[in-house]
Amino acid sequence: MCRQSLLAGSFAALIAGCGPPVSHYLLVENSLRVSDFQQADAAVRQAEKEYGTKSLVLYGMDRGMTLQLAGDYQQSNLVLERSEEEVDRLYTRTVRTETAAFLTSDTTLPYEGDPYEQVMINVLKALNYAMSGEWQDALVEARRLDHRLNVLSDRVKDKGAYREDGYARYLTGILYESTGDINNAFIAYRKAYETYESTRAWSKTGLPVQLKRDLLRTADALHLSQELIDYQRAFPDVSWLSIQEQQQLAQVVLISYNGRAPRKEDQFLDLPISLDALQLVLLNRGIAQSNRYQNRAADSILYGLNGRVVRVALPRLVPQKTQVPVDTLTLVSDGEARVTARTELVQNVTALADKALSERMAGITVKALARAALKFSLAEGATRGAQQAAGKDAAPWVGLAVGLLTKGLAVASEEADKRSWRTLPDEIHLARLWVPAGQYHVQSPIFAGVDSRSGRTLSLAAGGTVILVQRVVQ
């Protein structure tokens, strides 16, 4: 009994170190909440070692966002470019890494991001270039987005899956139109329209009214009479300015990142393979109330001692919904004239994350079950082998020790891959506003890269476009 207690105590001490590290995301979110974007970026930068070599893509994604918010567009593009190159490199999988992940957990795999996250890399880069005034480079990203989405559509045969991106298409349309390429803008708007319509069921994003105006305006400008008639029939109550009228005005595009992207947590499934193990699992659930990460050490000892419980860890999405339904952008001219626009939802990131996880869940579950079965078999084999090697007298306690160690470790090492791009918002909202050229003072919540207390003054030229990004964490 003394030996058993000693063993259990040592084991508890051993796996106590396996707890989750203090998440830097708390620091990031706190900094974002008070609009201290430099501090948010510093928090990600200081956690670079926590990300490790397996999460290079994720580090670039997280920093790309915080750097954009901090107004360092050049550096943001640098880290996002590295992430994009790493995503390309990770197309080739290594058998050694895959095998190691199969024997331990998916967290040992290099993180390449969900397809919607990969698309968002180019979206952020395009915005960075546009906000730096490098419109030709922003168009390079627009073309890359087009290519990425085309390849994705070819690869994913299921038409109900994520294979197009309404917001990415819409943004490329805005970039093309802002640089005078009306033809490509119309094509992008049309693809955005088709995507919003076809993904409405799961994307939880309706067709933005502004996109309807954009379709009508560009179809009219290109003299696409049949398309114009079709859109007028589809959107009878929508009015729009002609291209000629708009070219005399200056455009302001507001992109608002609202809330926090969902996080993932472990969902442990404890599968008993004997009646007493079932009782233990039920009893443990009754005491612990939930299968939380914090109880992992105690679970590992209990199930390791019992030896008849197989644990499977699956990722579960925890939404962090924003409380901001709509934003307004107000421009006040030197003559005190006020122009206001309301933002519209253009991307529901939580819905995309939910869709991405649900599409992968079947594969994750099968792999996790196979891994758990293999771990149990190896632990069982090691326990019996040790018992036989120890001889008759020592067999019981050697079996207990080895069983606790191997089966406990099998339970303790089970962990779902909970990585995701958490510096993304819950929702992305957008507003487009056309005003006569001149000096304007911007009245809106917090603008990324700008001291919120001093506000922002814009000098707008006819035919020019200014893109503003703001972050609201509520």
Place this chain on the structure above:
Amino acid sequence: MRVSVGGGRARSRMVVLILGFLAISGCGHETKVTRVDTGVVTDLSGRWNDTDSRMVAESMVTEALNYPWLDTFSQSKHRQPVVVVGTVLNNSHEHINVQTFVTDLERELTNSQKVTFVAGKGERDEVRNERKEQAMYAREDTQKAPGKEIGADYMMKGTIATILDEADGTTAMFYQVDLQMVDLESNAKVWFGQKKIKKVVEKKRTVF
């Protein structure tokens, strides 16, 4: 007893094997730097690189200078035409440093000795500022007077475009560089050149 000794040897061999494997697996991270001639073709990622920029500039300028517009101009005006390089627009999927390509074009045009090459828009501003400063600060006999610039007869301008096709890890990258020589007086296009580059990049899905 013999069995025990044999087991010990087997374990020793296993330890040696594992240590050997660990030693070998650690060798993959060593950084190696090799100096190569700048003319050596280095296709690493398949993207637009220095070799593409240089080769396209060389072949297109050579082609441009072999066309009849040059002789026609020289015979009618009894002098070399004056050429300026205008904008080369990047319409590709890559963030190409167009300035490098423009510099390659300028170098080839200058070294050809068949045309007089004048500074482009950005460089002109710098030179004009220098002249203004000379007028204020330089000795009078060394000052360079304004209004003596040579006006260009032709402008070379163009685009770099790409078409990408990708499936199952294989990417076909098609680059098309279009350059044209425009008569600055009449807007007539006296030469139109095109250079195409096609690359196929194959990525393996699985390696050991």
